[in-house]
Amino acid sequence: MKLEEVRRILDGEVVSGSKSLDIEVAMACGADLMSDVLAFIKQDALLITGLTNPQVVRTAEMVDVKAICFVRGKRPGQETITMAQKKSIPLLLTHLPMFEACGRLYKNGLPGCSEAE
Amino acid sequence: MGKDDGFGRVQELSYELKVGEVMTTTVITVAPDNRVGDLRELFRANKMSGTPVVAGDRLVGIISIEDFIKCLADGEMDCPVRMRMTEKVEVLYADEPVVHAIHKFDRRGFGRFPVLDRKTGHLVGILSKGDIIKGLLKKLEIDYHEEEIHHYRASHIFEDILADKTAIRLKYDVRGKDFENAGASASALKKTLSRLGFHPQVIRRVAIATYEAEMNIVVFTPKGQMLADIHPDHIEVKAVDKGPGIPDIERALVPGFSTAPEWVRELGFGAGMGLSNIQKSSDKMVLKSKVGKGTDLRMTFFLYR
Ligand SMILES: Nc1ncnc2c1ncn2[C@@H]1O[C@H](COP(=O)(O)OP(=O)(O)OP(=O)(O)O)[C@@H](O)[C@H]1O
Ligand SMILES: [Mg+2]
Numbered sequence: 001m002k003l004e005e006v007r008r009i010l011d012g013e014v015v016s017g018s019k020s021l022d023i024e025v026a027m028a029c030g031a032d033l034m035s036d037v038l039a040f041i042k043q044d045a046l047l048i049t050g051l052t053n054p055q056v057v058r059t060a061e062m063v064d065v066k067a068i069c070f071v072r073g074k075r076p077g078q079e080t081i082t083m084a085q086k087k088s089i090p091l092l093l094t095h096l097p098m099f100e101a102c103g104r105l106y107k108n109g110l111p112g113c114s115e116a117e
Numbered sequence: 118m119g120k121d122d123g124f125g126r127v128q129e130l131s132y133e134l135k136v137g138e139v140m141t142t143t144v145i146t147v148a149p150d151n152r153v154g155d156l157r158e159l160f161r162a163n164k165m166s167g168t169p170v171v172a173g174d175r176l177v178g179i180i181s182i183e184d185f186i187k188c189l190a191d192g193e194m195d196c197p198v199r200m201r202m203t204e205k206v207e208v209l210y211a212d213e214p215v216v217h218a219i220h221k222f223d224r225r226g227f228g229r230f231p232v233l234d235r236k237t238g239h240l241v242g243i244l245s246k247g248d249i250i251k252g253l254l255k256k257l258e259i260d261y262h263e264e265e266i267h268h269y270r271a272s273h274i275f276e277d278i279l280a281d282k283t284a285i286r287l288k289y290d291v292r293g294k295d296f297e298n299a300g301a302s303a304s305a306l307k308k309t310l311s312r313l314g315f316h317p318q319v320i321r322r323v324a325i326a327t328y329e330a331e332m333n334i335v336v337f338t339p340k341g342q343m344l345a346d347i348h349p350d351h352i353e354v355k356a357v358d359k360g361p362g363i364p365d366i367e368r369a370l371v372p373g374f375s376t377a378p379e380w381v382r383e384l385g386f387g388a389g390m391g392l393s394n395i396q397k398s399s400d401k402m403v404l405k406s407k408v409g410k411g412t413d414l415r416m417t418f419f420l421y422r
Contacts, residue, residue, distance in 0.1 A: 033385055033386075033388040033390070035386070038329065038390075038394050039390060039394050043317075049385075051385045053384050054296075058299070058300035058304065062303060062328045064317075
Protein backbone atom coordinates (compact mmCIF):
# COMPACT_ATOMS: atom_id res chain seq x y z
CA MET A 1 0.00 0.00 0.00
CA LYS A 2 1.33 3.42 -0.93
CA LEU A 3 1.95 5.85 1.91
CA GLU A 4 -0.39 8.37 0.29
CA GLU A 5 -3.19 5.82 0.54
CA VAL A 6 -2.37 5.20 4.21
CA ARG A 7 -2.65 8.93 4.81
CA ARG A 8 -6.00 9.11 3.00
CA ILE A 9 -7.51 6.13 4.85
CA LEU A 10 -6.47 7.56 8.22
CA ASP A 11 -7.53 11.16 7.41
CA GLY A 12 -3.98 11.90 8.34
CA GLU A 13 -1.36 14.52 7.63
CA VAL A 14 2.29 14.36 6.71
CA VAL A 15 4.62 15.59 9.43
CA SER A 16 7.80 15.14 7.44
CA GLY A 17 9.01 13.38 4.32
CA SER A 18 6.22 14.61 2.04
CA LYS A 19 8.33 13.69 -0.98
CA SER A 20 8.16 10.02 -0.02
CA LEU A 21 4.40 9.51 -0.25
CA ASP A 22 4.72 7.12 -3.16
CA ILE A 23 6.78 4.56 -1.24
CA GLU A 24 5.16 1.20 -0.52
CA VAL A 25 4.58 -0.32 2.89
CA ALA A 26 4.07 -4.09 2.83
CA MET A 27 2.48 -4.48 6.27
CA ALA A 28 1.87 -2.66 9.52
CA CYS A 29 2.64 -3.10 13.21
CA GLY A 30 0.90 -1.22 16.01
CA ALA A 31 2.94 -1.01 19.21
CA ASP A 32 3.81 1.24 22.13
CA LEU A 33 6.56 -0.97 23.48
CA MET A 34 9.88 -0.68 21.69
CA SER A 35 10.92 -4.24 22.55
CA ASP A 36 7.72 -5.50 20.92
CA VAL A 37 8.59 -3.58 17.78
CA LEU A 38 12.05 -5.13 17.75
CA ALA A 39 10.67 -8.61 18.40
CA PHE A 40 7.80 -8.73 15.94
CA ILE A 41 8.14 -6.26 13.13
CA LYS A 42 9.39 -7.31 9.70
CA GLN A 43 11.07 -5.40 6.92
CA ASP A 44 9.29 -2.67 4.94
CA ALA A 45 6.57 -2.20 7.56
CA LEU A 46 4.62 0.83 8.69
CA LEU A 47 4.95 1.42 12.44
CA ILE A 48 1.83 2.78 14.12
CA THR A 49 2.51 4.10 17.60
CA GLY A 50 1.34 6.47 20.31
CA LEU A 51 4.89 7.33 21.36
CA THR A 52 6.61 10.34 19.85
CA ASN A 53 10.08 10.46 21.41
CA PRO A 54 13.23 10.19 19.26
CA GLN A 55 13.87 6.62 20.42
CA VAL A 56 10.91 5.57 18.31
CA VAL A 57 12.79 6.67 15.21
CA ARG A 58 15.97 4.99 16.42
CA THR A 59 14.08 1.75 17.04
CA ALA A 60 12.47 2.02 13.61
CA GLU A 61 15.87 2.46 12.01
CA MET A 62 17.16 -0.75 13.62
CA VAL A 63 14.51 -2.90 11.97
CA ASP A 64 14.28 -1.01 8.66
CA VAL A 65 10.80 0.40 9.22
CA LYS A 66 9.60 2.22 6.07
CA ALA A 67 7.42 4.89 7.74
CA ILE A 68 5.95 5.85 11.12
CA CYS A 69 2.41 7.02 11.87
CA PHE A 70 1.59 8.65 15.21
CA VAL A 71 -1.94 8.15 16.56
CA ARG A 72 -4.29 10.16 18.79
CA GLY A 73 -3.08 13.38 17.23
CA LYS A 74 0.16 13.33 19.24
CA ARG A 75 2.56 15.59 17.42
CA PRO A 76 6.28 14.70 17.67
CA GLY A 77 8.82 17.27 18.82
CA GLN A 78 11.48 18.81 16.62
CA GLU A 79 14.12 16.37 17.88
CA THR A 80 12.10 13.42 16.63
CA ILE A 81 11.42 15.09 13.30
CA THR A 82 15.07 15.97 12.76
CA MET A 83 16.15 12.42 13.52
CA ALA A 84 13.53 11.00 11.14
CA GLN A 85 14.71 13.32 8.38
CA LYS A 86 18.30 12.23 8.93
CA LYS A 87 17.28 8.58 8.68
CA SER A 88 14.93 9.26 5.73
CA ILE A 89 11.89 7.83 7.52
CA PRO A 90 8.66 9.70 6.65
CA LEU A 91 6.31 10.62 9.52
CA LEU A 92 2.50 10.71 9.41
CA LEU A 93 -0.02 11.84 12.00
CA THR A 94 -3.63 10.80 12.51
CA HIS A 95 -6.24 11.89 15.03
CA LEU A 96 -7.66 8.38 15.22
CA PRO A 97 -6.85 6.28 18.29
CA MET A 98 -4.58 3.23 17.85
CA PHE A 99 -7.32 0.60 17.53
CA GLU A 100 -9.23 2.52 14.89
CA ALA A 101 -6.17 3.45 12.89
CA CYS A 102 -5.07 -0.19 12.76
CA GLY A 103 -8.62 -1.36 12.05
CA ARG A 104 -9.11 0.97 9.09
CA LEU A 105 -5.85 -0.02 7.44
CA TYR A 106 -6.49 -3.71 8.05
CA LYS A 107 -10.00 -3.42 6.59
CA ASN A 108 -8.45 -1.84 3.52
CA GLY A 109 -6.16 -4.78 2.98
CA LEU A 110 -2.89 -3.89 4.72
CA PRO A 111 -1.72 -7.11 6.43
CA GLY A 112 -0.17 -7.51 9.87
CA CYS A 113 3.41 -8.60 10.44
CA SER A 114 2.50 -12.16 11.35
CA GLU A 115 0.55 -12.62 8.11
CA ALA A 116 2.77 -10.95 5.55
CA GLU A 117 5.35 -12.91 3.58
CA MET B 118 32.49 6.33 19.99
CA GLY B 119 35.28 5.48 17.63
CA LYS B 120 37.35 2.98 15.78
CA ASP B 121 40.32 1.04 17.05
CA ASP B 122 43.63 1.33 15.29
CA GLY B 123 43.31 -2.17 13.86
CA PHE B 124 40.70 -0.94 11.42
CA GLY B 125 42.98 -0.97 8.39
CA ARG B 126 41.85 0.09 4.96
CA VAL B 127 43.05 -3.22 3.51
CA GLN B 128 41.03 -5.22 6.02
CA GLU B 129 38.00 -3.10 5.31
CA LEU B 130 38.42 -3.56 1.59
CA SER B 131 38.76 -7.31 1.95
CA TYR B 132 35.15 -7.30 3.12
CA GLU B 133 33.83 -4.64 0.75
CA LEU B 134 35.31 -6.09 -2.41
CA LYS B 135 33.50 -9.09 -3.79
CA VAL B 136 35.11 -12.03 -5.59
CA GLY B 137 33.13 -11.12 -8.72
CA GLU B 138 34.77 -7.68 -8.84
CA VAL B 139 38.35 -8.91 -8.89
CA MET B 140 38.15 -12.27 -10.68
CA THR B 141 39.28 -12.86 -14.25
CA THR B 142 36.20 -13.23 -16.40
CA THR B 143 37.76 -14.68 -19.52
CA VAL B 144 38.17 -18.27 -18.47
CA ILE B 145 39.90 -20.84 -20.61
CA THR B 146 38.07 -24.12 -20.15
CA VAL B 147 38.15 -27.61 -21.61
CA ALA B 148 35.34 -30.06 -22.33
CA PRO B 149 35.13 -33.47 -20.63
CA ASP B 150 35.67 -35.18 -23.96
CA ASN B 151 38.89 -33.33 -24.88
CA ARG B 152 42.08 -35.44 -25.02
CA VAL B 153 44.42 -35.05 -22.07
CA GLY B 154 47.24 -34.82 -24.63
CA ASP B 155 45.78 -31.55 -25.96
CA LEU B 156 46.27 -29.90 -22.59
CA ARG B 157 50.04 -29.65 -23.08
CA GLU B 158 49.79 -26.88 -25.65
CA LEU B 159 46.96 -25.15 -23.77
CA PHE B 160 48.87 -25.05 -20.48
CA ARG B 161 52.08 -23.96 -22.19
CA ALA B 162 50.59 -21.22 -24.34
CA ASN B 163 48.57 -19.72 -21.47
CA LYS B 164 51.11 -20.36 -18.69
CA MET B 165 48.42 -22.17 -16.71
CA SER B 166 48.76 -24.84 -14.07
CA GLY B 167 45.19 -26.07 -14.29
CA THR B 168 41.87 -25.41 -15.95
CA PRO B 169 38.16 -25.90 -15.25
CA VAL B 170 36.28 -28.60 -17.12
CA VAL B 171 32.92 -27.39 -18.36
CA ALA B 172 29.96 -29.18 -19.95
CA GLY B 173 27.52 -26.62 -21.35
CA ASP B 174 27.42 -23.94 -18.65
CA ARG B 175 28.08 -26.35 -15.87
CA LEU B 176 31.38 -26.85 -14.08
CA VAL B 177 31.98 -30.60 -13.90
CA GLY B 178 35.58 -30.78 -12.77
CA ILE B 179 39.05 -29.33 -12.80
CA ILE B 180 42.22 -30.71 -14.35
CA SER B 181 45.69 -29.68 -13.26
CA ILE B 182 49.21 -29.99 -14.56
CA GLU B 183 49.77 -32.78 -12.01
CA ASP B 184 46.88 -34.77 -13.47
CA PHE B 185 48.46 -34.21 -16.86
CA ILE B 186 51.89 -35.41 -15.74
CA LYS B 187 50.48 -38.57 -14.14
CA CYS B 188 48.65 -39.26 -17.36
CA LEU B 189 51.86 -38.72 -19.31
CA ALA B 190 53.74 -41.12 -17.01
CA ASP B 191 51.03 -43.73 -17.59
CA GLY B 192 51.36 -43.19 -21.33
CA GLU B 193 47.67 -42.43 -21.71
CA MET B 194 47.67 -39.16 -23.61
CA ASP B 195 44.59 -40.20 -25.60
CA CYS B 196 42.51 -40.62 -22.52
CA PRO B 197 39.57 -38.14 -22.27
CA VAL B 198 39.80 -35.36 -19.68
CA ARG B 199 36.69 -36.77 -18.00
CA MET B 200 38.65 -39.83 -16.80
CA ARG B 201 41.49 -37.85 -15.23
CA MET B 202 39.90 -34.70 -13.86
CA THR B 203 39.08 -34.03 -10.21
CA GLU B 204 35.31 -34.00 -9.91
CA LYS B 205 34.89 -32.55 -6.46
CA VAL B 206 35.84 -28.95 -7.13
CA GLU B 207 36.32 -26.33 -4.45
CA VAL B 208 34.66 -23.17 -5.75
CA LEU B 209 34.01 -19.59 -4.73
CA TYR B 210 30.87 -17.58 -5.38
CA ALA B 211 30.93 -14.20 -7.11
CA ASP B 212 29.05 -12.50 -4.26
CA GLU B 213 31.44 -13.65 -1.53
CA PRO B 214 33.71 -11.06 0.06
CA VAL B 215 37.36 -11.30 -0.92
CA VAL B 216 38.30 -12.07 2.69
CA HIS B 217 36.65 -15.49 2.32
CA ALA B 218 38.72 -16.20 -0.74
CA ILE B 219 41.92 -15.23 1.07
CA HIS B 220 41.16 -17.64 3.90
CA LYS B 221 40.29 -20.35 1.43
CA PHE B 222 43.56 -19.91 -0.44
CA ASP B 223 45.36 -20.18 2.90
CA ARG B 224 43.50 -23.30 4.02
CA ARG B 225 43.59 -25.15 0.72
CA GLY B 226 46.86 -24.13 -0.78
CA PHE B 227 45.36 -24.14 -4.29
CA GLY B 228 46.55 -21.71 -6.94
CA ARG B 229 43.13 -20.73 -8.23
CA PHE B 230 39.43 -21.28 -7.70
CA PRO B 231 36.65 -21.36 -10.29
CA VAL B 232 33.98 -18.76 -9.50
CA LEU B 233 30.28 -19.57 -9.83
CA ASP B 234 27.18 -17.41 -9.89
CA ARG B 235 25.24 -18.41 -6.78
CA LYS B 236 21.83 -18.28 -8.43
CA THR B 237 22.51 -20.02 -11.74
CA GLY B 238 25.45 -22.17 -10.68
CA HIS B 239 27.20 -21.19 -13.93
CA LEU B 240 30.94 -20.65 -14.17
CA VAL B 241 31.51 -16.88 -14.42
CA GLY B 242 35.21 -16.50 -13.76
CA ILE B 243 38.37 -17.73 -12.13
CA LEU B 244 40.29 -16.28 -9.22
CA SER B 245 43.99 -16.38 -8.39
CA LYS B 246 45.83 -14.71 -5.52
CA GLY B 247 47.24 -12.30 -8.09
CA ASP B 248 43.71 -11.22 -9.06
CA ILE B 249 42.96 -10.38 -5.43
CA ILE B 250 46.15 -8.38 -4.97
CA LYS B 251 45.53 -6.49 -8.19
CA GLY B 252 41.95 -5.74 -7.15
CA LEU B 253 43.02 -4.50 -3.72
CA LEU B 254 45.84 -2.36 -5.07
CA LYS B 255 43.57 -0.86 -7.67
CA LYS B 256 41.04 0.08 -5.01
CA LEU B 257 43.78 1.53 -2.85
CA GLU B 258 44.89 3.47 -5.93
CA ILE B 259 48.41 2.22 -5.56
CA ASP B 260 50.51 2.10 -8.70
CA TYR B 261 52.06 -1.26 -9.12
CA HIS B 262 54.15 -3.33 -11.44
CA GLU B 263 53.27 -6.87 -12.33
CA GLU B 264 56.44 -8.28 -10.79
CA GLU B 265 55.72 -6.63 -7.45
CA ILE B 266 52.49 -8.52 -7.25
CA HIS B 267 54.33 -11.79 -7.50
CA HIS B 268 56.95 -10.89 -4.94
CA TYR B 269 56.74 -8.40 -2.14
CA ARG B 270 53.22 -7.08 -2.17
CA ALA B 271 51.39 -10.34 -2.57
CA SER B 272 52.72 -12.03 0.51
CA HIS B 273 52.66 -8.80 2.45
CA ILE B 274 48.97 -8.13 1.92
CA PHE B 275 47.89 -11.72 2.40
CA GLU B 276 49.86 -12.08 5.60
CA ASP B 277 48.42 -8.85 6.96
CA ILE B 278 44.91 -10.06 6.46
CA LEU B 279 45.56 -13.60 7.66
CA ALA B 280 47.66 -12.63 10.68
CA ASP B 281 44.91 -10.54 12.19
CA LYS B 282 42.14 -13.08 12.61
CA THR B 283 39.90 -10.42 14.12
CA ALA B 284 40.05 -8.54 10.87
CA ILE B 285 38.02 -5.62 12.18
CA ARG B 286 37.35 -4.34 15.69
CA LEU B 287 34.98 -1.51 16.49
CA LYS B 288 34.61 0.16 19.85
CA TYR B 289 31.86 2.47 21.06
CA ASP B 290 31.44 4.29 24.36
CA VAL B 291 27.91 4.42 25.76
CA ARG B 292 26.81 7.04 28.28
CA GLY B 293 24.13 6.19 30.83
CA LYS B 294 20.87 8.20 30.96
CA ASP B 295 21.89 9.97 27.76
CA PHE B 296 18.74 9.34 25.77
CA GLU B 297 19.70 11.74 23.06
CA ASN B 298 22.49 9.43 21.92
CA ALA B 299 20.96 6.17 23.06
CA GLY B 300 21.18 3.71 20.20
CA ALA B 301 23.89 5.61 18.36
CA SER B 302 26.40 2.76 18.71
CA ALA B 303 23.99 0.15 17.38
CA SER B 304 23.14 2.51 14.56
CA ALA B 305 26.80 3.09 13.66
CA LEU B 306 27.56 -0.62 13.78
CA LYS B 307 24.57 -1.33 11.55
CA LYS B 308 25.82 1.18 8.98
CA THR B 309 29.33 -0.27 9.00
CA LEU B 310 28.02 -3.80 8.50
CA SER B 311 25.95 -2.68 5.49
CA ARG B 312 28.94 -0.93 4.01
CA LEU B 313 31.02 -4.07 4.45
CA GLY B 314 28.39 -5.98 2.50
CA PHE B 315 26.98 -8.32 5.16
CA HIS B 316 23.71 -10.10 4.46
CA PRO B 317 20.64 -8.02 5.50
CA GLN B 318 19.38 -10.88 7.66
CA VAL B 319 22.63 -10.92 9.65
CA ILE B 320 22.66 -7.14 9.93
CA ARG B 321 19.13 -7.17 11.26
CA ARG B 322 19.92 -9.72 13.97
CA VAL B 323 23.02 -7.83 15.06
CA ALA B 324 21.16 -4.50 15.03
CA ILE B 325 18.30 -5.72 17.22
CA ALA B 326 20.53 -7.42 19.78
CA THR B 327 23.10 -4.63 20.05
CA TYR B 328 20.39 -1.99 20.31
CA GLU B 329 18.72 -3.84 23.20
CA ALA B 330 22.09 -4.27 24.91
CA GLU B 331 22.95 -0.61 24.40
CA MET B 332 19.57 0.50 25.79
CA ASN B 333 20.18 -1.60 28.92
CA ILE B 334 23.47 0.21 29.48
CA VAL B 335 21.76 3.58 28.97
CA VAL B 336 18.81 2.77 31.21
CA PHE B 337 20.43 0.85 34.07
CA THR B 338 24.07 2.02 34.29
CA PRO B 339 26.17 5.21 34.39
CA LYS B 340 28.32 4.13 31.45
CA GLY B 341 29.59 1.23 29.42
CA GLN B 342 31.14 0.07 26.19
CA MET B 343 30.21 -1.89 23.11
CA LEU B 344 32.96 -3.88 21.40
CA ALA B 345 32.32 -5.54 18.06
CA ASP B 346 34.76 -8.02 16.55
CA ILE B 347 34.11 -8.87 12.95
CA HIS B 348 35.56 -12.23 11.95
CA PRO B 349 35.28 -13.82 8.51
CA ASP B 350 32.55 -16.23 9.62
CA HIS B 351 31.05 -14.66 12.73
CA ILE B 352 30.51 -11.41 14.57
CA GLU B 353 30.98 -11.09 18.28
CA VAL B 354 29.68 -8.16 20.27
CA LYS B 355 30.51 -7.49 23.91
CA ALA B 356 28.45 -5.04 25.96
CA VAL B 357 30.19 -4.24 29.23
CA ASP B 358 29.42 -1.78 31.99
CA LYS B 359 30.48 -0.90 35.52
CA GLY B 360 26.91 -0.43 36.66
CA PRO B 361 24.95 -1.92 39.60
CA GLY B 362 25.00 -5.48 38.19
CA ILE B 363 22.12 -7.96 38.09
CA PRO B 364 21.32 -9.74 41.39
CA ASP B 365 19.35 -12.63 39.86
CA ILE B 366 20.27 -13.35 36.27
CA GLU B 367 17.77 -16.15 35.81
CA ARG B 368 14.96 -13.84 36.85
CA ALA B 369 16.23 -11.02 34.60
CA LEU B 370 16.02 -13.41 31.64
CA VAL B 371 12.34 -14.17 32.23
CA PRO B 372 10.32 -12.34 29.56
CA GLY B 373 8.36 -9.55 31.19
CA PHE B 374 10.65 -9.09 34.18
CA SER B 375 11.79 -5.49 34.46
CA THR B 376 13.05 -3.09 37.08
CA ALA B 377 12.85 -0.12 34.71
CA PRO B 378 11.54 3.04 36.42
CA GLU B 379 8.37 4.79 35.34
CA TRP B 380 10.04 7.51 33.25
CA VAL B 381 11.76 4.81 31.16
CA ARG B 382 8.46 3.04 30.63
CA GLU B 383 6.95 6.25 29.38
CA LEU B 384 9.52 6.22 26.60
CA GLY B 385 8.37 2.77 25.50
CA PHE B 386 11.03 0.71 27.24
CA GLY B 387 10.83 -1.52 30.29
CA ALA B 388 8.68 -4.31 28.87
CA GLY B 389 11.23 -6.80 30.18
CA MET B 390 11.71 -8.18 26.69
CA GLY B 391 15.22 -6.95 25.88
CA LEU B 392 17.29 -9.89 27.07
CA SER B 393 14.98 -12.45 25.51
CA ASN B 394 15.08 -10.48 22.25
CA ILE B 395 18.87 -10.69 22.39
CA GLN B 396 18.68 -14.41 23.03
CA LYS B 397 16.42 -14.89 20.03
CA SER B 398 18.44 -12.71 17.66
CA SER B 399 21.88 -14.10 18.49
CA ASP B 400 23.28 -17.59 18.06
CA LYS B 401 24.89 -17.54 21.48
CA MET B 402 24.46 -15.25 24.46
CA VAL B 403 26.51 -15.31 27.65
CA LEU B 404 25.48 -12.99 30.47
CA LYS B 405 27.73 -12.49 33.48
CA SER B 406 27.13 -9.98 36.24
CA LYS B 407 28.34 -9.09 39.74
CA VAL B 408 26.31 -6.85 42.01
CA GLY B 409 28.18 -3.62 42.60
CA LYS B 410 30.77 -4.49 39.93
CA GLY B 411 28.99 -4.50 36.61
CA THR B 412 27.65 -6.60 33.78
CA ASP B 413 29.31 -8.39 30.85
CA LEU B 414 27.08 -9.53 28.02
CA ARG B 415 28.50 -11.41 25.02
CA MET B 416 26.61 -12.12 21.84
CA THR B 417 27.75 -14.23 18.92
CA PHE B 418 26.28 -14.19 15.43
CA PHE B 419 27.28 -16.77 12.84
CA LEU B 420 27.17 -15.57 9.26
CA TYR B 421 26.22 -18.96 7.90
CA ARG B 422 23.78 -20.98 9.91
N1 LIG C 1 23.39 -3.81 32.07
C1 LIG C 1 22.53 -4.00 33.09
N2 LIG C 1 22.83 -3.58 34.34
C2 LIG C 1 21.97 -3.78 35.35
N3 LIG C 1 20.79 -4.39 35.23
C3 LIG C 1 20.44 -4.84 34.01
C4 LIG C 1 21.27 -4.66 32.88
N4 LIG C 1 20.66 -5.22 31.82
C5 LIG C 1 19.50 -5.72 32.29
N5 LIG C 1 19.34 -5.51 33.59
C6 LIG C 1 18.23 -5.97 34.46
O1 LIG C 1 17.54 -7.01 33.77
C7 LIG C 1 16.15 -6.67 33.60
C8 LIG C 1 15.65 -7.25 32.29
O2 LIG C 1 16.31 -6.62 31.18
P1 LIG C 1 15.60 -6.59 29.77
O3 LIG C 1 16.46 -5.88 28.81
O4 LIG C 1 15.18 -7.98 29.43
O5 LIG C 1 14.27 -5.77 30.05
P2 LIG C 1 14.11 -4.19 30.30
O6 LIG C 1 15.31 -3.47 29.89
O7 LIG C 1 13.65 -4.01 31.69
O8 LIG C 1 12.90 -3.87 29.30
P3 LIG C 1 13.00 -3.75 27.68
O9 LIG C 1 14.33 -4.28 27.30
O10 LIG C 1 11.88 -4.59 27.18
O11 LIG C 1 12.85 -2.32 27.36
C9 LIG C 1 16.15 -5.17 33.66
O12 LIG C 1 14.88 -4.65 34.02
C10 LIG C 1 17.21 -4.89 34.71
O13 LIG C 1 16.70 -5.09 36.02
MG1 LIG D 1 16.20 -3.82 28.04
